[in-house]
Amino acid sequence: MPYQEHYNYFEFSDNGTFEYHVGADLGDDEFGKGHYQIKNDSLILNYDLTELKTKSFHKFKTYVNDSDSIKLYVRVFSHSEKVRSNVSVFNLKNRYGEATEKNGLARLAFKKQAGNKTIEVSDLCCGSHSFEIDTKLNYEIEVYLAEGLNKPKAIKDQIEKYEILKLNKNELKLKKGEQIVLFKKR
Template sequence: MLKEQNVIKLLLTLSFFCLSFKLYCQQEIDGKYSSLMLNQEHYNYFDFNKNGIFEYHAGADLGEIEFGKGHYQIKNDSLILNYDLTKLNKESYFKTKKFYNSNDSIKINLKIYNLNKEPLSNIMVYSFPTYSATQSNKKGTASLKLKKQRHKDKIKLYVKEMFLAKQVMYLDGDSNYNIDVFMNKSVEQFGHPKAIKNQIIKYKIIEHAEDFIKIKKENRVIKLIRQSK
């Protein structure tokens, strides 16, 4: 009788272990999950890897609206997203070097690139109030020769293209310049995608099946459907 009781206890223990192991396995997340159906104008998705890293992306046909990357973990009944790996997008910027000479004119030399340092051609360059203009060539270079002004007089220099962020520089009117310009997409055309960085967001897991996970934050319930592995 005692032996039979021990066998029953052992079987119950093994059953409980197997059930716990099965539930634990269901807590793993791997693949791409979205709260939207496929082939919609807008998109959003979480891409979870077994190594504990995830990526989040949301946007539409015109470009990305929101993004982030980090580590995730499932603890008790919660999905915890730590956006600690997000890389920020670079802004357009420029670097200037200036020098002087005794001539009665100044020269502004520009090299215009995208953020990968690839030359950009047909970029408009014009100055105010001198109203001189030119465009960059295939090598991304452009030059303006202007009448020398007084030191206190400023030259306003524009570097502009429809789909790239406009650059505006205020230069000394008596100085020569060598300028490197690095241009990104236009804020007006594409907007700034929102980067989620250094935030920890916790969701309560309501239901977790093989092909979806249902989570809740405050009063909002989100059903993330598995799109792919």
């Protein structure tokens, strides 16, 4: 995106591990972590330590009633189980929804009918999550939103080999295929 500060860097540690990050102002677009070794004239990066980020998810319980409407109780948390208030919980098609209260709870009601509805849970801080409900059942739902808007691509269980063209204490010049990459120590 224009007008954003971009970054692309490797951080090598003396213990034989490295981290890789590519992104901009909103955070990483791609990341990885692993072991490295220098063998002959090559740098070998093994992305064997990358920890995957957990996506948003929900858990639910259902029950029935004799009423002509259903009730939907949605409690929203972050992955670290902190209650999230002022999170929007809504059905976009009907343009109906509520914001979660201080205790993270939103209450919605719909007429009983055949079919499903998509419920959206959206927070400026933690992103969004959607799920389907059967409009004949009542629900108690817990939503756990991933922390951070950006969902970066993880590099895991991949090995990359670069030819070392130049290596000294201030500079590393590598070649992979036709691509030449120059790193300078900061």
